[in-house]
Amino acid sequence: MQGAILVLSGPSGAGKSTIINHASDEIGEYYFSISTTTREPREGEKNGVDYYFVTHAQFEEGIKAGDFLEYATVHGNYYGTSLKPVNSALEEGKLVIFDIDVQGHRLVRAKMGDYVTSAFITPPTLSELEKRLYARATDDKSIIERRVKNAKEEIHALGEFDFIIINDEIPKASAQFATIANAARLKQNNEELEKFVKIWDN
C-alpha cells in the first residue's frame, strides 16, 4: 500500500478543523477518516458526514469481528475508527487524516506505525483554550470544564507526537500543517521499502 496516515490530536477548541480547511488547497487529495459512534446525533449532525451512527450492539459486533483500527468508550459511548475505509484509501495511495485523541493515536501507531506521521495541535496556552471555548459558546460550562481538564492531561503526551502545531495565528499554523501533511505523504511504509530494495539491486 502506498498511502500514508496523518494523525491529528489536540484539545477541542484548538482549531483543527479550521486549520485543515485553511490548508486544504495546499495538501492535495486526502481522505478524512470518519469515526463511528454509539452516541446520539446532535442537531445538524449527519450520518456518514460527521460520524457513522450505530447502535451499541452493532458496535460490539464490529469489535468482535476486528473491524476497528482503534476504539474507546467516553462517558458510556463507543467511539472508533473502522479499518475498511482506511485500508481502501491507503490502497488508492491517499493520505488518510485522523482527528482522534492521544489514546487513539497510541492505538493507530501500535497497529500501523510505519504509515503514521502525527501532529498535536494546541492553542498557545491553557487560558487561551478556555477563552476560545467560552467565546464560541457551543458548549455549556460543565462541558467546557471537562474539555479543559482533558486538555491539561493530554498536553503531557506531546512528546509522543512527531510534530506540534501551536495555533497562535491561523495562517502560520495552517502553513505548518500543510508542510507536515506533504511530508507525511512522502513517508515510506515497510512494505514499500522492501519492494523498492528488491527492484533496486536487480
Next chain:
Amino acid sequence: MQGAILVLSGPSGAGKSTIINHASDEIGEYYFSISTTTREPREGEKNGVDYYFVTHAQFEEGIKAGDFLEYATVHGNYYGTSLKPVNSALEEGKLVIFDIDVQGHRLVRAKMGDYVTSAFITPPTLSELEKRLYARATDDKSIIERRVKNAKEEIHALGEFDFIIINDEIPKASAQFATIANAARLKQNNEELEKFVKIWDN
C-alpha cells in the same frame, strides 16, 4: 536550542549536492555541516569549504577532548563532524544539514535523536548509479567499484531513515527534499517541548 538537524545519506552519485542546490531557494537559511578530515586535499578543494583539513594528531586530540559529534575511519583516514559549529547553528535556530554515511547517521541519531530528521537519497536502481558514476568520469574504475559495493551495503539501512528520496527526476526529487527540509525545521526537540508545556499550563 530551537534549531533542527537534517541528515542526508546515500551513495556518492545519488545527486545529493544537486538536489540541495536546486531546492535552496525553497528551504530558507540553513547551515551545511562541513566535515573534518585527515586526508590530503584533492585538487581544487579548499580548507573550510570542502572540509576542514587537519593532521592525524590534531584529529586524535579532538577525539580525546570530545569535540566530535561523530567520526569514523575510512581507508586509514579520519572523517568527522565537529560539535561546536553544529551547536552554534542550532542555538541560532538554524536547520543544520549533514551529508554523512549511514554509520554517521546512527551516531548523530544516538546523540541528538530528538533534533534529527533523516532522508536517504538514492538513484532508482543500482545499475543507474553505476551508469552515473561512469558518466561523470571523476573517479577511476577501482573507486567506482568501491562506491557501488558500498551502495549495495548501505541500501539495507534504508529502514533506519525517516524518508527516502528516489532521485529519478531532479525537479521532483528537489521538491520532495524541500518538503522534508521544511518539515524538519518544525520538529520540536525535548528541551523546547518541556519549556512549552511549562508555560502552557501557567
